[in-house]
Amino acid sequence: MSSARPRLAPETPKMVTAWDTATGRTVYMTPSREWSVNIADGAVLVGAAADDALAFAASDEGRATDPYVMQVSPLGEIDGREIIRETIRAVGPTNHPMFGKQAGNP
Amino acid sequence: MYRYDEFDEALVRERAAQFRGQVARRLSGALKEDAFKPLRLMNGVYLQLHAYMLRVAIPYGQLDPAKLRQLAMIADRYDKGYGHFTTRQNIQYNWIRLADMPDVLDALADVEMHAIQTSGNCIRNVTSDHLAGAAADEIEDPRPWCEIIRQWSTLHPEFSFLPRKFKIAVTAAETDRAAVRVHDIGLHIRRNGDGEIGFEVIVGGGQGRTPHVGVTIRDWIAKAELLSYLEAIMRVYNRFGRRDNKYKARIKILVNELGPEAFAEAVDTEYAAQGVHEAVLLPQGEIDRITEYFASPDLPERPARSVTFEAARAADPALDRWARVNLRRHRTPGYTSAYISLKSQGEAPGDMTGDQMRVAADIAEQFGFGDIRVAHEQDLVLPHLAIDDLPEVHRRLRDAGLAASNAGLASDLIACPGLDYCNLSNARSISVGNAIQAVFEDPEFEERVGPLHINISGCINACGHHHVGHIGVLGVDKKGEEYYQITFGGRADEKAAIGDIIGPALKGDDVAPALRRVIAAYLDLRKGPGEKFIDAYTRLGPAPFKEALYAVD
Numbered sequence A: 001m002s003s004a005r006p007r008l009a010p011e012t013p014k015m016v017t018a019w020d021t022a023t024g025r026t027v028y029m030t031p032s033r034e035w036s037v038n039i040a041d042g043a044v045l046v047g048a049a050a051d052d053a054l055a056f057a058a059s060d061e062g063r064a065t066d067p068y069v070m071q072v073s074p075l076g077e078i079d080g081r082e083i084i085r086e087t088i089r090a091v092g093p094t095n096h097p098m099f100g101k102q103a104g105n106p
Numbered sequence B: 001m002y003r004y005d006e007f008d009e010a011l012v013r014e015r016a017a018q019f020r021g022q023v024a025r026r027l028s029g030a031l032k033e034d035a036f037k038p039l040r041l042m043n044g045v046y047l048q049l050h051a052y053m054l055r056v057a058i059p060y061g062q063l064d065p066a067k068l069r070q071l072a073m074i075a076d077r078y079d080k081g082y083g084h085f086t087t088r089q090n091i092q093y094n095w096i097r098l099a100d101m102p103d104v105l106d107a108l109a110d111v112e113m114h115a116i117q118t119s120g121n122c123i124r125n126v127t128s129d130h131l132a133g134a135a136a137d138e139i140e141d142p143r144p145w146c147e148i149i150r151q152w153s154t155l156h157p158e159f160s161f162l163p164r165k166f167k168i169a170v171t172a173a174e175t176d177r178a179a180v181r182v183h184d185i186g187l188h189i190r191r192n193g194d195g196e197i198g199f200e201v202i203v204g205g206g207q208g209r210t211p212h213v214g215v216t217i218r219d220w221i222a223k224a225e226l227l228s229y230l231e232a233i234m235r236v237y238n239r240f241g242r243r244d245n246k247y248k249a250r251i252k253i254l255v256n257e258l259g260p261e262a263f264a265e266a267v268d269t270e271y272a273a274q275g276v277h278e279a280v281l282l283p284q285g286e287i288d289r290i291t292e293y294f295a296s297p298d299l300p301e302r303p304a305r306s307v308t309f310e311a312a313r314a315a316d317p318a319l320d321r322w323a324r325v326n327l328r329r330h331r332t333p334g335y336t337s338a339y340i341s342l343k344s345q346g347e348a349p350g351d352m353t354g355d356q357m358r359v360a361a362d363i364a365e366q367f368g369f370g371d372i373r374v375a376h377e378q379d380l381v382l383p384h385l386a387i388d389d390l391p392e393v394h395r396r397l398r399d400a401g402l403a404a405s406n407a408g409l410a411s412d413l414i415a416c417p418g419l420d421y422c423n424l425s426n427a428r429s430i431s432v433g434n435a436i437q438a439v440f441e442d443p444e445f446e447e448r449v450g451p452l453h454i455n456i457s458g459c460i461n462a463c464g465h466h467h468v469g470h471i472g473v474l475g476v477d478k479k480g481e482e483y484y485q486i487t488f489g490g491r492a493d494e495k496a497a498i499g500d501i502i503g504p505a506l507k508g509d510d511v512a513p514a515l516r517r518v519i520a521a522y523l524d525l526r527k528g529p530g531e532k533f534i535d536a537y538t539r540l541g542p543a544p545f546k547e548a549l550y551a552v553d
């Protein structure tokens, strides 16, 4: 079951993201199909590879919940119309920067 | 205050144990999210932007020191040291691990609390006047009625799968502090022509995508008939409410589509058809039993004026301002009710640290007869304080960063968590709220502006009650940018009204400067300091305020 997020064209670079099932923390799928809380570890995917990765994520329910693809640049930086939302998910709430991952929290 | 009996205790404990098993199965992978989601929602567990969020029920906003200390412990041990008080008088934790949820529910059960019916399509936490039992202007205490409704509606098998969520509020004062006209059912305790106390029944109010002010379908109904009549309303809604479209499923849509008269007729027919065995009996003995729990504390007699307090106030301008702004008249001479504002400049509205909760609990225990309330404006209230004790209470609040003197003023704004936390959000609420608060940083200026309710929601779901703010601010997404639509003229009191949309949405950075211009225009246009913003708006209409909103600095 995926969040209702904007549809992305096949050629748009994307990353699979989800919530860690045990903690609820934001996670990103790595090239080896592991999950990382660090967006820098996320795999940048296009086309069928992205569809495959999302299908795998959906079947990996014990570890990751509610996966979807988010838009990134070819270098893996957050991109597209959900930049603010995905930046907040990646680094933490803007009103409590010390809670965010930039402050070293998992 | 209501105390659990053995049924309440067993029910909450069993529910927590049941959820422990469900969480274990989810974590082991035996339960998929599709199956688990409705189970977690029934226990108040959401999945938000950063983590699981737990919403804990605080029935009619009533707390005591033991409960508040336990909420502080949960904030410190399982969250990041904070709790967030909501417009449904509940508290939310934003960072709880799923694996810890069962322990948190057990900790809540230890102090007679739970998270049941804080989510899902059921009857939610019944809300009320945060000054209940203390206010000088109430007919009687509405809390026993909230408790009676809570007991009737909790896990009611017929109403566990309604078309949509369902919210009930009860007030007993002429000045409506519980926003009853924007609830699915609002109950206003009133006297009939013979002086008997009963209920005006208001139905079909609500906010969200299609805001409506509720309509009165019964001017007065006797106390003994209340639950049967509510049951008739719920049955009509359960039967005819739309289930094909979640945006049209609330009772306000049904009332609007049928028309208030036809809806009232359907309820009357259902009510009349209830056989003896179907009527929900509410004997006077049971009403009395519940009412006893809410007996007023034994307030020792005191002089109406306190020399100690007057002297301290004259010597301390900060205490003087706090007393002028944050106190409300108590029905008993020598006593007062005080707001603990959770709206300090630059803080997230409604947030409170565990340490602050403990300070408030200690003050309530030592000075406040153990009574603490949550206001739907996301503040706390100490309903019973001796005026003599105010200097010490204020000193302790100030030391804990809890003495913001802004209750009912502009910086005491309502704001939902918005895009900083909420998975449904379009735009941030907290940052725009903080920018607006900064406009009123000078307390003298803020007091000069006078009573003003600014309500902010991060999306059309309207958890921040933007529709009924004197000034409403709604976050909208425009191609990935945060914009805010402004409304004027909303109000949640006995003259409830939905705000007028004024024009195109503003960029986030433009909101606070625009509202500064609106306030300047109001100060120019008002008849005098006695004319509130909302009254000036009603008298003058939108034109001058719109002009100020969109003027260029």
Ligand code: SF4
Pocket (backbone or CB within 6 Å): B416, B417, B418, B419, B422, B423, B424, B425, B426, B457, B458, B459, B460, B461, B462, B463, B464
């Ligand atoms: S109004 Fe919208 S953004 Fe705010 S808490 Fe409710 S659902 Fe979330």
